[in-house]
Amino acid sequence: xCAFLTSACGGAYEETISGVKVPVPKAxxxxxxxxxxxxxxxxxxxxxxxHGKMETDKLIEFYKKEMTARGWQPNLKVQxxxxxxxxxxxxxxxxxxxxxxxxxxxxxxTVGGVQG
Numbered sequence: 001x002c003a004f005l006t007s008a009c010g011g012a013y014e015e016t017i018s019g020v021k022v023p024v025p026k027a028x029x030x031x032x033x034x035x036x037x038x039x040x041x042x043x044x045x046x047x048x049x050x051h052g053k054m055e056t057d058k059l060i061e062f063y064k065k066e067m068t069a070r071g072w073q074p075n076l077k078v079q080x081x082x083x084x085x086x087x088x089x090x091x092x093x094x095x096x097x098x099x100x101x102x103x104x105x106x107x108x109x110t111v112g113g114v115q116g
Contacts, residue, residue, distance in 0.1 A: 012066065018046030018111040020092055023066040025059065028052040028107050045112035051104050056083055059098050059107060063087075067094070 011026040024030075031049040054062075060083055068074065072087035072094065082099030092113035099106050 017048050018044050020111045022109050025062050027054040047110045050107040054105050056098050
C-alpha cells in the first residue's frame with residue numbers, strides 16, 4: 001500500500017538521474033558530491049549518492065515496493081552487510097547500492113542504458 005500512499009511511509013521524492021526518475025526516501029539526503037553523468041556511443045549513465053539514518057532492510061523494502069509499482073522488473077538482489085538491487089525497464093537499468101558507514105547508511109543510485 002505504501003507505493004500509493006507514500007506519505008504514510010515517511011514520504012519520498014524523485015531524483016532524475018541520466019533522464020530517469022528514481023524514487024528516494026525523504027529520510028535519505030543527497031550527498032554533496034556532484035552527480036556523475038556520461039554518454040559514450042549512445043549509451044548513457046548517471047550516478048547520485050545519498051546518506052541518512054534509514055536501516056538497510058527498510059531501504060530494500062522501499063525499493064521493492066516503489067520500483068515494481070512503477071513497472072520496473074527486479075533483476076538482482078544481493079545482501080550481506082549492505083545490499084545491491086537491480087531493476088530494468090525499457091532498455092534502462094537502475095542499480096541500487098546500500099551500505100553502512102559508521103552510523104550512517106549510504107545509498108548510491110546508478111542508471112544506465114541506451115539513450116533514445
